[in-house]
Amino acid sequence: MSVLEAHEVTKSFGGTEAVLRGISLHVEPGELVSIVGPSGSGKSTLLYCLAGLEAVTSGTVSILGTPLAGLGRRRLAAFRRDHVGFVFQSYNLITSLTVWDNVALPARLARRPIGADEVAAAIERVGLSDRARYKPAQLSGGQQQRVAVARVLATRPDLVFADEPTGALDTAKGDAVLRLLREAATGDRSVVMVTHDLEAAARGDRVLVLRDGRLHAELHHPTPAEVLAAVGAASEAV
Amino acid sequence: MLRLVVSELRQKARIWLGVTVVAAATAAVLDVAATAIETAVHAGGNAGLALYAIGGLMVVTTTVAAVVVLSAAANLTVVLQQRDYALWQLTGIGPAAVRLVVSAQLVVVALLGAVAGTLLALPLVRPLFARIVSDTDGLGSVEVVFGPLSYVSVVVFVAVVVLFAGGGSARRAARVSGLAVLRDPDGPTTRMGVLRWVAAAVLAVLALVIVRSLGGRPVSGLEPPLLFTGLLVASLSVCVGPVLYPAVMRAWTSVVPATVSSSWFLARAGALHRVGRSSATMSPLVVAVALAGSLYAANGVAGSGAVGVAAVVLLIGGPLLLSVLGAAVTVVMASGARDREAALVQASGGTAEVVVAAAAWEAVLYVVTAALVGTVAVGVVTVAGWWAAGAAPGAGFVAVAVTAAGELVLMLVATLLPAWWGSRRPIAGLLAAE
Numbered sequence: 001m002s003v004l005e006a007h008e009v010t011k012s013f014g015g016t017e018a019v020l021r022g023i024s025l026h027v028e029p030g031e032l033v034s035i036v037g038p039s040g041s042g043k044s045t046l047l048y049c050l051a052g053l054e055a056v057t058s059g060t061v062s063i064l065g066t067p068l069a070g071l072g073r074r075r076l077a078a079f080r081r082d083h084v085g086f087v088f089q090s091y092n093l094i095t096s097l098t099v100w101d102n103v104a105l106p107a108r109l110a111r112r113p114i115g116a117d118e119v120a121a122a123i124e125r126v127g128l129s130d131r132a133r134y135k136p137a138q139l140s141g142g143q144q145q146r147v148a149v150a151r152v153l154a155t156r157p158d159l160v161f162a163d164e165p166t167g168a169l170d171t172a173k174g175d176a177v178l179r180l181l182r183e184a185a186t187g188d189r190s191v192v193m194v195t196h197d198l199e200a201a202a203r204g205d206r207v208l209v210l211r212d213g214r215l216h217a218e219l220h221h222p223t224p225a226e227v228l229a230a231v232g233a234a235s236e237a238v
Numbered sequence: 239m240l241r242l243v244v245s246e247l248r249q250k251a252r253i254w255l256g257v258t259v260v261a262a263a264t265a266a267v268l269d270v271a272a273t274a275i276e277t278a279v280h281a282g283g284n285a286g287l288a289l290y291a292i293g294g295l296m297v298v299t300t301t302v303a304a305v306v307v308l309s310a311a312a313n314l315t316v317v318l319q320q321r322d323y324a325l326w327q328l329t330g331i332g333p334a335a336v337r338l339v340v341s342a343q344l345v346v347v348a349l350l351g352a353v354a355g356t357l358l359a360l361p362l363v364r365p366l367f368a369r370i371v372s373d374t375d376g377l378g379s380v381e382v383v384f385g386p387l388s389y390v391s392v393v394v395f396v397a398v399v400v401l402f403a404g405g406g407s408a409r410r411a412a413r414v415s416g417l418a419v420l421r422d423p424d425g426p427t428t429r430m431g432v433l434r435w436v437a438a439a440v441l442a443v444l445a446l447v448i449v450r451s452l453g454g455r456p457v458s459g460l461e462p463p464l465l466f467t468g469l470l471v472a473s474l475s476v477c478v479g480p481v482l483y484p485a486v487m488r489a490w491t492s493v494v495p496a497t498v499s500s501s502w503f504l505a506r507a508g509a510l511h512r513v514g515r516s517s518a519t520m521s522p523l524v525v526a527v528a529l530a531g532s533l534y535a536a537n538g539v540a541g542s543g544a545v546g547v548a549a550v551v552l553l554i555g556g557p558l559l560l561s562v563l564g565a566a567v568t569v570v571m572a573s574g575a576r577d578r579e580a581a582l583v584q585a586s587g588g589t590a591e592v593v594v595a596a597a598a599w600e601a602v603l604y605v606v607t608a609a610l611v612g613t614v615a616v617g618v619v620t621v622a623g624w625w626a627a628g629a630a631p632g633a634g635f636v637a638v639a640v641t642a643a644g645e646l647v648l649m650l651v652a653t654l655l656p657a658w659w660g661s662r663r664p665i666a667g668l669l670a671a672e
Contacts, residue, residue: 048666053585074589081587088669094504094579096511109500109587135511151586163669 001065002026003159003190004050009059011042011049019045021213022059027159027192032185034201035194036227037210038235043194044163046210050192051084051161052076064158081110085152087181089164092148093136099123099147100132106155114154122154123147126180142173149180160184162193166200178203198227209234239335243342246322252574253318254347256311256567257400261351263563264304265396266359267556271296272388273367281380288377292552303557304396305403306476306525307564310518312344312404314568316411317516318575323411337412341401344408348400352393360389370551430480438477445470445618452626460626461540464619468532471615475524479517487513487607501592504583505599508576518568519604520611523645526561527612529554530641532619535634539623562645565604566652573656580660581668590661597657601649609642 004027011020019042027033037043048054050061052068061068064083071079085106093102103122107114123132126146128139136144145165152160162181166174178200185191185205193204201207202224209217209227211234219226247254274293278286316323323336331339364382371377448467452460475482487510496503513520533554580593616634624630 044666053666053669054664074591077584077587077589080585084587086585086669088585092582094507094582096507096579101507105583106586108503109583109592111500 003029003031003064003188004192005060005062006050007060009046009049009061010057011045011054012057018057019213020049020056023210023213023215024059025208025215027190029188029190030186031206032182032191032193032204034204034207034227035192035210036196036198036201036207036231037216038231039196041210041234042213043196043210047161047163047192047194051086052080081106083158085155085157085160087145087148087152087160087162087165087177089167093144095136098133098135099128099139099150102136102147103151103154106151106157110155119154122150125153126150127176140173142169142176145169145173145177146180149177149184152184153180156189158189160189160191162191162195164195165193166195166197174200198231199224202227211235239339239342242331243339243346246339247343247346250319250322253315253571254343256564256571257308257315257344257404258347258351258354259567260304260307260311260560260564261348261396261400262355262358263560264300264308264399265352265355265392267300267559268297268392268395269356269359269363269384269389270367270370270556271300272392273363273382273384276383276385276388277367277380280383285377285380289371289380292371296552296556299554300556300560301399303525303560304399307522307560308400308403309406310516310521311564311568311571312400312407313410314516314518314571315404316340316407318572319411333412337408340408340411341405344400344404345397348397349393351400352396355396356389356392430478434477434480438474441470441474441477445474449618449622449625452622455626457540457627457629459540460623461536464536464539464623465532467622468528468536468615468619471618472525472528472532472612475528475611475614476517476521479521479524480514482611483517483520483607484510484514486610487603490606490610491603499595500588501595502599504588504592504596505603508579508596509600509603512572513604513607516568519565520608522561522564522568523604523608523649524611526558526565526645527609527638527641528615529557529561531612531616531634531638534637535616535619535623535631538631538633539620539627539629541629558641562648565608565645566648569601569604569649569652570656573653573660576656577660577663578668580657581663581665584661584665585669590658593661594654594657597653598650601646601653605642605646605649608645609638612642613638 006026007024009020009023010018012018023046035043035046045054049056052061052063056069063079066079068076068079094105097105100119100123104114104119120129120132123129126149128143128146128150131139131143136147139147145168160181165177165181169177174197181191181193182203193200195201202222205221207219207222207227207230208215209219209230216234217230219230222230271293274289274296278289278293281289326336327333363384368382371380445467448463448470452463491506494502496506533550583593584590613635616638620630620634
């Protein structure tokens with residue numbers, strides 16, 4: 001069974017022209033799937049629709065075989081809590097909580113017992129053991145992003161959605177975050193990542209190229225040059 | 239520059255709402271005081287003298303409360319917009335220009351608020367004032383007067399008070415360090431400056447001197463000094479608020495385990511974080527509790543009979559209104575930043591109910607902490623009264639409980655409505671990068 005399946009997804013805001021126009025895709029267990037495309041191609045909107053943060057206008061999205069459209073607000077929140085993790089470009093962390101508490105938050109919200117050793121191990125994996133009691137404001141942008149990754153490592157969701165996870169980072173820090181996301185996509189767990197960084201996109205098992213709200217191309221284990229060529233073609237077509 | 243002043247006010251209307259609402263409330267309360275003074279001018283004689291005293295007392299207490307509350311609201315306004323000021327400076331707008339823009343914005347919202355408050359108060363002031371003085375001996379038959387000179391004076395006076403109270407905030411806006419703020423949008427933890435320690439020491443000494451002077455006084459003459467003692471201790475608490483509020487909140491909330499519920503955990507962490515960065519919400523709540531409690535405690539010690547509604551309205555009605563309203567609007571002002579936090583909680587699997595429950599807990603945290611701090615002032619008044627008069631009635635503590643209950647209702651409205659609204663906003667839009 002696919003971890004994620006989307007069928008003919010469309011999305012428009014308030015009767016305006018559709019941002020997404022009939023996108024179908026699937027994500028298999030253990031996959032890291034990158035979504036790229038020119039500005040305004042609908043990458044982030046697609047990610048939010050796939051994650052159930054944004055309702056689709058038509059079409060279906062299922063995670064682990066459960067159609068998201070059939071879930072009410074409360075059950076959708078519970079479903080996200082149990083199966084989905086997020087890494088955003090910014091506003092990743094709750095500023096009033098320490099690194100430790102941010103990492104343990106999803107488990108706390110789920111009332112799911114999570115051992116201190118699991119939290120500590122996740123924080124250690126992202127190299128921030130000495131910052132566990134710090135608040136987000138005391139960390140650099142790259143460190144904050146690594147905390148967000150530690151959160152998904154600790155709670156081990158089935159599916160991680162990452163929206164421009166390296167957008168605000170320099171090459172070295174971005175590379176560290178990508179390595180962690182790559183590691184998170186193992187076994188039954190998968191990662192879907194939206195990025196404008198073509199080098200980052202090429203880390204994916206598959207790269208989906210969006211153009212004008214449609215799926216323009218799909219590349220398997222591409223090189224950065226191949227991704228660049230596909231995105232260039234999509235941009236020219238626009 | 240004028241375009242920047244106006245466009246920023248329009249764009250950040252929710253943030254500026256706080257100063258505007260407090261300015262409006264200040265104007266409305268001062269309209270009543272102005273009515274007392276103008277009526278005194280027309281009445282003359284003993285009635286006039288009595289009305290001068292009432293009006294003067296109202297002006298003083300309202301102005302003091304307005305300066306405290308407006309300073310807090312203006313400070314929070316600046317804190318919430320630090321990122322913008324930093325960006326302005328990075329785009330070449332110098333510190334002097336930033337200060338000028340913020341000062342101009344303060345004057346604009348003060349005038350808007352004062353005019354709105356006066357317009358709202360106009361039809362109510364005469365009947366309200368007539369009702370208040372009707373129970374007072376010798377004032378029942380005076381003709382209540384409230385003319386254009388009074389309300390124009392009130393509007394100008396409010397603008398001056400706002401500019402005075404917000405002057406420090408305008409200076410702070412000009413001193414914002416660009417890169418530091420862009421990295422830490424919440425701003426640093428509030429610290430106790432030397433001035434605060436000096437002011438606290440002066441207030442403590444004054445309170446001690448007054449308490450020592452109580453010995454040997456007739457019981458009937460104890461009420462004013464005891465009330466003043468309560469005000470001094472409350473002011474002392476406000477002065478040391480940056481260290482006192484987080485300590486008190488941390489102490490009493492540590493009794494409740496964090497594992498009780500996710501909403502409690504989030505509310506405690508959020509309230510401790512915010513109270514460490516700004517006293518804007520706590521100080522007005524503390525002042526309101528201490529004012530009401532001290533009035534009733536002092537009255538109980540002096541044994542001068544039950545405090546009537548008219549006396550409460552005249553003596554502390556204005557400051558009470560400003561304090562409680564000020565606390566509530568500061569919560570609403572800061573709710574924009576909480577929306578993103580709520581969205582993140584929901585993205586992490588929290589339900590909208592968790593977000594709303596956390597907001598309710600936060601209101602409880604503020605009010606209970608304010609009641610505990612305010613009770614210190616009431617306790618000092620009660621103990622001093624017991625030492626001076628041998629009586630320690632509990633009326634002050636009842637007033638604390640009643641005031642805190644009223645504060646809780648208002649704070650619940652102030653926290654729950656934005657939280658409920660925020661929990662229904664699209665999560666994706668709130669968490670997307672700017």
